[in-house]
Amino acid sequence: MRRFVRTGVDALEHLVSGLGTAILALAALIAGVLLAQPALVRSAADRERARLSRWGPEIIDPGPLPARRWVALRDAGVRRELAWVGVHGTAGFLLGLLGLTLPLYALQCITFPLWYHLVPGDIGGPGVLFWPIRGLPDALLVALAGVGWLAATIFAGPYLARLQAWPGRRLLAPPPGADLSARVAHLTATRAAALDAHAAELRRIERSLHDGTQNRLVAVTVLLGLARRALTRDPAAAEQAIDRAQTAAEDALSELRTVVRGILPxxxxxxxxxxxxxxxxxxxxxxxxxxxxxxxxxxxxxxxxxxxxxxxxxxxxxxxxxxxxxxxxxxxxxxxxxxxxxxxxxxxxxxxxxxxxxxxxxxxxxxxxxxxxxxxxxxxxxxxxxxxxxx
Structure with a gap:
């Protein structure tokens, strides 16, 4: 149940953020059709690409608009974006409102027994409940209906969010056979970052081994040499050197374990x-x-x-x-x-x-x-x- 609740909350967040881009899409639809402003359409579409990329697979930007306005309006990508603002600015807007209304209905109905006496009895309860409220039992029935609204929010929310996102994923993604140079550039940048991160990790490991483990192992070698030379003429000094060598070896082993954990714990x-x-x-x-x-x-x-x-x-x-x-x-x-x-x-x-x-x-x-x-x-x-x- 906890997982369903979390999924419902995420879906509500998606729907509300989609409502925001739907308002932008509606404004861009008016600007794009009536005022011939493809740049505003592209701006709204880019906001939706960024939103959908945060919630799932990334949608690649199609690249810069043609410089001339009427050439841009004949571009296939811009026409797909115009189709998107038409769908998202209407259907996406309504889905966002529906997604926002469901939890509000649930909250109103569930809390209704606390404030029903403030509402004239012949008006009825909140939501779509119109029966007269004659007392607390009727208010409790409204609260029970609120539980139904809450269940609808939790279980229907993910489907509404996917339905709202579908036009964007369908129309704002690069069409089949489109120029993939943007994707290639993106992959090149991420692979370069991977190589940089790998090189930095190698430098860190090399520095840890050189400055820590290697120096301690050298100290172990020196101390063992001193102990061997002092073994016959000064057994006490030899024993001290062996003790110090053992301590240095244990420290080196500990640092080596730390380096290994840093590579793959x-x-x-x-x-x-x-x-x-x-x-x-x-x-x-x-x-x-x-x-x-x-x-x-x-x-x-x-x-x-x-x-x-x-x-x-x-x-x-x-x-x-x-x-x-x-x-x-x-x-x-x-x-x-x-x-x-x-x-x-x-x-x-x-x-x-x-x-x-x-x-x-x-x-x-x-x-x-x-x-x-x-x-x-x-x-x-x-x-x-x-x-x-x-x-």
Missing amino acids: PVLADRGLAGALDGLARDCGIPCELTVDAPGRFPTAVEATAYYVVAEALTNATKHSGAGHATVSVRREEDRLVLRIDDDGMGGADETRGSGLTGIRRRVEAYDGTMTLTSPAGGPTTMRVELPCGS
């Missing part, structure tokens, strides 16, 4: 993603609440990236945000793994100032994922990451 193989994230939440420097609704296993690269994102985000929340509490939610939405990390810190997180945010984005985009960061001054900070994980 063994806890992922042992306990899976949920168990590994549970360990991160328990070891976090601030209270952290974890919710995982992602049964089964995922590709190794996806699990490693998700683990890295959560670990880095919690480290930032602990060290830089001044937060007193953090929440992490992980769930699977069709073919995508969705991570959301919230903290109640001071906000103002900026990728240009480091704090590992650029590294997170590069690592996410290297796997064709998306990262959205919301961190207004004063907080809170929300990071949402989506990773493709197969069907």
